[in-house]
Amino acid sequence: MNEASPFTQSRRAQQIWAELPVEQRAERFIPALRMLDERTDEFAAIIHQENGKPLFEAVAHEVGASICYLKWLIERAPEILAEEEVSLSVFPHRKATIQRVPWGAVLVIGPWNVPLYIPVGQVITALIAGNAVVLKPSEVTPKSARILEELLSHCCLPDGLFQIVEGDGRVGAKLIKNKPDKVMFTGSVATGRKVMAACAKHPIPVTLELGGVDAMIVCEDANLEYAASAAAWGATFNGGQVCASVERLIIAESVRERFLSLLIDKLERISPERDLGPITFSGQKEVYNSHIADARERALEIATGGHFIDERRFAPTLVTGNGVTNAAIWKEETFGPIVAASGFETDDQAVELHNGISSGLTASIFSSNPDRAKRIASRLKAGLVAINEIGATLYSQPELPWGGVGTSGFGRSHGREGLVDCTWPRVIEQARVSNIEPKRPWWYPYGAKQTEMMKHFGRFQAADGRIDQLAEAAKLGRAATQMLTRTPRL
Numbered sequence: 001m002n003e004a005s006p007f008t009q010s011r012r013a014q015q016i017w018a019e020l021p022v023e024q025r026a027e028r029f030i031p032a033l034r035m036l037d038e039r040t041d042e043f044a045a046i047i048h049q050e051n052g053k054p055l056f057e058a059v060a061h062e063v064g065a066s067i068c069y070l071k072w073l074i075e076r077a078p079e080i081l082a083e084e085e086v087s088l089s090v091f092p093h094r095k096a097t098i099q100r101v102p103w104g105a106v107l108v109i110g111p112w113n114v115p116l117y118i119p120v121g122q123v124i125t126a127l128i129a130g131n132a133v134v135l136k137p138s139e140v141t142p143k144s145a146r147i148l149e150e151l152l153s154h155c156c157l158p159d160g161l162f163q164i165v166e167g168d169g170r171v172g173a174k175l176i177k178n179k180p181d182k183v184m185f186t187g188s189v190a191t192g193r194k195v196m197a198a199c200a201k202h203p204i205p206v207t208l209e210l211g212g213v214d215a216m217i218v219c220e221d222a223n224l225e226y227a228a229s230a231a232a233w234g235a236t237f238n239g240g241q242v243c244a245s246v247e248r249l250i251i252a253e254s255v256r257e258r259f260l261s262l263l264i265d266k267l268e269r270i271s272p273e274r275d276l277g278p279i280t281f282s283g284q285k286e287v288y289n290s291h292i293a294d295a296r297e298r299a300l301e302i303a304t305g306g307h308f309i310d311e312r313r314f315a316p317t318l319v320t321g322n323g324v325t326n327a328a329i330w331k332e333e334t335f336g337p338i339v340a341a342s343g344f345e346t347d348d349q350a351v352e353l354h355n356g357i358s359s360g361l362t363a364s365i366f367s368s369n370p371d372r373a374k375r376i377a378s379r380l381k382a383g384l385v386a387i388n389e390i391g392a393t394l395y396s397q398p399e400l401p402w403g404g405v406g407t408s409g410f411g412r413s414h415g416r417e418g419l420v421d422c423t424w425p426r427v428i429e430q431a432r433v434s435n436i437e438p439k440r441p442w443w444y445p446y447g448a449k450q451t452e453m454m455k456h457f458g459r460f461q462a463a464d465g466r467i468d469q470l471a472e473a474a475k476l477g478r479a480a481t482q483m484l485t486r487t488p489r490l
């Protein structure tokens, strides 16, 4: 391994850290929780200034969400990561335990759109699970990542357990070459592919939290006024620069016109100065321009917006019309305050439209019939589906596993699954009662009677009903006894 690698220090620190019981590791982060609360204004101001998102969003979606997640994590991690005892169905006289073993030195690579809460959710989870972490934040938002360093500097962690390495994609690629034990990546699909390919060379296990082109389904029985307000917010908060923002609307034909006129009114009433997050990364402008140009070429209707309000703000935009589902705006992530709308006649069509693209992070369904909404939800290709709520909001529910399917990636942050993902399972199997047991009847030498015994074993396992099972158990018992007493044996 390269001696200049930050993972050398990580591994030293991790060995000391992993010796501590998980309860003690979790308690170390209580000062970070307190500090997030006490210095909310200061931290939110740094994020607001660097990323540009409205101060309210910095308080609620970054600092506030971090407080809620950390509280849950500190309380629940000890139970979730505790050694688990497993009863064994094939050899019930034996038992097993599953230990959750930290990977070791974890590399977390982050994006710029949620520069504090995303790293909090991955870094502190990995640390509590017993890992050391090197964070490579986005080169666009390094100051926000330093908040995490400030928080963790008050948590009495071993030197080098948490490190930040700043830089662009080349630095991220170099860090992977230094062979961390696990990579947790959040970013675009294009970069995710490169990260996975680089990890495959070693191979290093990787979690990919990638983009989404998330949809909202509006049924004809929905409260349209409420659903239109949800869509206006879900498509535009943080300037639409959210992996789980509403990028597609799938609306029941019978209410489509009414719903869209409510939505247009709401989109036009969003205050650019007060409510609309500016473009954080100027490279996004090209995507907006090309998606709008593609829509115009297809003669789609730009029902509102479609232009820049100023250097850093794009007007909230609605695109609709025949053929919208073939447009780039429908199939690819725009990552801006732009939403495309199509209609459906039947629930089957709504599901088909939703599942017709390659990504699937979150989805939302608006309907006054909870059973119908749940039936639709159960058919959607998406990691999280919210009913009468925006899918992105589920990111602030600490116990829910966050992540997608298809090109939205795999692996999970948050919830039980997120914690378990920060570990590998070590199984220890042993006798229930006595350590001294007879030699196994399936050991050498092999022979016809032994094969017969295994067939009885299969029949016993497959037997249907108590009587058949008892009959097969008796035959198996006789065959096994013959095997146990046979000579000569190895």
Ligand code: NAD
Residues within 6 Å of the ligand: 109, 110, 111, 112, 113, 114, 118, 136, 137, 138, 139, 167, 168, 169, 170, 171, 172, 173, 186, 187, 188, 189, 190, 191, 192, 194, 195, 208, 209, 210, 211, 212, 242, 243, 244, 333, 335, 361, 403, 408
């Ligand atoms: P990006 O892919 O451009 O960059 C992400 C990170 O990867 C940055 O830190 C960057 O420096 C680094 N990087 C770039 N090239 C690399 C390489 N070859 N090897 C290693 N690291 C490399 O993404 P972004 O523009 O910062 O973030 C926006 C994207 O992130 C959107 O697509 C969004 O949907 C996605 N995202 C997903 C989630 C989720 O939870 N699924 C959350 C937030 C953002």
